[in-house]
Amino acid sequence: MDLEEGTREFHNLLSKIHPRLLPQFISWIQDHVEVLERDLLDNTDDDDDDYDDNVENTDVILESIRDDLRQIIPFSGIFPSENIVSPTIGPNSDCTPQTTVHIDAFLYEEDDLKTLESDGKVSLSYCKDCNSKNVGPFTLITHSASQAQVKYIFQYLLPDLTGKTLLDVGSRFGPMLYGAYLLTNANIEGVEIDENLCKIQQQIIKKYQFDDRIRIYHNDILDRADLLEKADIIILNNVFEFFMPLETQTKVWQFLSSHVTRRGVMLITHPSIEESLKYLKVDIKVNNWMKEIDISSHLSKASLLLLGKRLPSETDLINLHLYETL
Template sequence: MTSLTSQIPLVSADEWYEFLEAVYAEDTRRREAETEEPLAVGAVGAVGDGALEAWLEVIGGYVREELAADGGEAARGLAPGETVLHQSMGLFGECDAGNSVHIDALLFPDPADALAVAAYYEYVCAHCRRADGVRAVHIISHSLSPAEITSIVAWLDGQWAALGLPDSGAHLVDVGSRFGAVVLGAVRGLSHRGIEGIGVEANAYFAGLAGRTAARYGLADAARFVEARAESEAGLAELSSASIAVFNNVFQFFVPRDDQPEVWETVSSALKPGTLVLSHPSLELVLGELGWSPERLAEWVRPVGVINGSDGDDDDDEAEMTRMYAYVVC
């Protein structure tokens, strides 16, 4: 898809979201017709040849249409009735409802779309149509894009033995799994590893939608979704058996900041030694601003790598992708 920046109209945010939805609805129909049938579930080559990313884009299209049909906010990636908490301090303290645009990277994976919306809000005031005195916009996604998930799967596959992950029976637990794309991408791209994926999701609608998606695309035997908060008994039971635990922007916009320290205390204590932890933002940032000292963090985990890290080249595609920080529980 070509950049949409030149097509930006002077319209409201809702009208622009509707425009994006219309463009992607047509693209989804084309992709599903071209892509869904040829992709063999669990094909090893899917990690590196673009097939997994293309399949995840089909998943995103299906989820987007289901979400819109069920009364959710498809462009923003929000469930029916879901609200987002904008924190007044901490990592995302500068983000508020007036200067932030939520565009879900799974449902709208083309970076040009986010940039187009950003350009509109950065340079044009929606009230007076003036370009001066307007705050910069923050583009926020609560999902990883198909390209980002594919990159994570490829990294896991390449580092599997070095990380000491089991030859079979590994459990990947995604905390705050939302649409389930990380889980589904992992069980499809790593099926030759005998992996099971579990999504722990507090939102009942998302847990149900992810389960329906897994069934639709033939992955119900390898992927399951639990409606539970991470710190609940059910959530902790899943985390205690995790070989890999994923935390992507997991609590910052959905748990009151005052509650986050206790949640992290509980969750961190559930992970057994040797568990691989993938986090964005880094645990140094997330837990540091909640009061964890570097020494305390070092007692819990040791860093083992960065996924989607850039080498500093501005033309490097990885520079545009979300960095995931990898750790192993001590």
């Protein structure tokens, strides 16, 4: 039963209970939710011991990589060689340098932020009106996937990737690549336009001996139609909005729609393709190109099991979308 069917069945059940008894029934559910959640945690399909060990090892290795990266990456997570373009249109157009803090979600998790703030290393609020106590929160922007997002994708969203090729467009520090290596058998490719970022990924790949299945290409994706054409899974995690002006974004989407044409290719995107195209003058008929897959049941399960949150909207997993080419 998927989430939609389950919700319908639940409403159906509620409609059969005598209205007088409804408050009692709801209260019974509330009391039992924790037990139900515990059952769900015990009942995941990962009862295979080897699989559990693998997931635990993944956490340890990703955390070790994070420690290594923190030593070599500036606190802002941005290199002087990079050209960050503040969006002028769309939901992130309020991200001005004055009110935005760039904190990399792979390097610093939510709990780390509290420690960083109490240590005085970062301020998460700014004074909206000097000399007053009128303070507002900074908008936090990350340019990497968080560890939870990486695990969600490779543990919950995607099918078995044995024999498949996965491409991360704009692989940055590489969390998607390392997660894919540790949790799948895919052949993994990352293309990244910034040379410093490519060197960092190479360093990690060498240290952790991931080089039998990960390759990094220092290129503009516009020069690598070949990588797009052979990929079975393509990740586009906020690649364009903060890294190129609208005209270049338009060009890149036209390029993607001309070269990602094989049937059955899966795309994981943030934001949704519709959102990305909304402000661009492109002639792409998304509905003829691909269909979005309903991932709501994976999302609810992963929110609970990875982050202990019943409401996926409270997590960053909600940002990810899954499509398949037609």
